[in-house]
Amino acid sequence: MKSRAQDLSPIAIRERILDAAEACLIDVGYGTRLHAVIAERAGLSRPTVYKYVGDQSEIFEALFQREITHFFTLLRPVLLESDRLDSGITDCVVFAVGYARRHALLQKGLRDDPAVVLPWFTMRARPFIERGTDYLAPLFERMMTAEQLATIDPRAVCEWAFRLVASLITTGGVVDTSSDAALRDFVDGLLSIAWVPAPAAQLV
Known part of the structure; x- marks a missing residue:
C-alpha cells in the first residue's frame, strides 16, 4: 500500500x-x-x-535531468579506471552508447516519438553538454599528459565525446557497431585517426 x-x-x-x-x-x-x-x-x-x-513538458524535463544525474553517477567509476585519454574516451563512448541502447524509455521515445526525444540531442542539447562538461572535464583532465594539456582543452574532449555518443545513439550507419566489441573497435579506429600528427608543411 x-x-x-x-x-x-x-x-x-x-x-x-x-x-x-x-x-x-x-x-x-x-x-x-x-x-x-x-x-x-x-x-x-x-x-x-x-x-x-x-505540466507535461516539465515532467519530461525533470525525467531527463534525473536520468542525466543517474547516468553520470554510473559513468564516473568507469572513467576513474582509465589512465589514458584515448582509452578513457573509448570507455566513455562505449559505456554511454550501451547504456542508451539498453534504456527502455529512451529507446521507446526514439522509436515511437522521435519529435519529442531527438531535440534533447540536437537543438536542446546545450544544457546537457554544459552540465556534462562541468562534471566530466576534471575526470578527463586527470588522464591527460602535460603535453596533451598544453594543446587540448578537457572541455573540448567532453564535447567531442557527447557529439560522438549522440550521433551513435540517434543515427544509423554502414559500419556495424551493434555490439560493445564492435563499437569499441569503431571508436578506437576513429581515435587512431585523430591522434595521427598533422603532416609537416611542404617547402615551396
Whole structure:
C-alpha cells in the first residue's frame, strides 16, 4: 500500500511522481496526456502531480535531468579506471552508447516519438553538454599528459565525446557497431585517426 502524500517528504513525493511518469511513458508513450495516468499510478491526486512536477513538458524535463544525474553517477567509476585519454574516451563512448541502447524509455521515445526525444540531442542539447562538461572535464583532465594539456582543452574532449555518443545513439550507419566489441573497435579506429600528427608543411 502506498503512503499518503501527507506522510511523505516533498522529495519523496517528487520521486514517486517521476517513477510513475517513467513507467507510464514506457507503457503508453510520450504523446499521451499524462497527468491522470501518472496520478493514478502514483496514488496521488492530479493537483499534487502539477504542484510537485508541473505540466507535461516539465515532467519530461525533470525525467531527463534525473536520468542525466543517474547516468553520470554510473559513468564516473568507469572513467576513474582509465589512465589514458584515448582509452578513457573509448570507455566513455562505449559505456554511454550501451547504456542508451539498453534504456527502455529512451529507446521507446526514439522509436515511437522521435519529435519529442531527438531535440534533447540536437537543438536542446546545450544544457546537457554544459552540465556534462562541468562534471566530466576534471575526470578527463586527470588522464591527460602535460603535453596533451598544453594543446587540448578537457572541455573540448567532453564535447567531442557527447557529439560522438549522440550521433551513435540517434543515427544509423554502414559500419556495424551493434555490439560493445564492435563499437569499441569503431571508436578506437576513429581515435587512431585523430591522434595521427598533422603532416609537416611542404617547402615551396
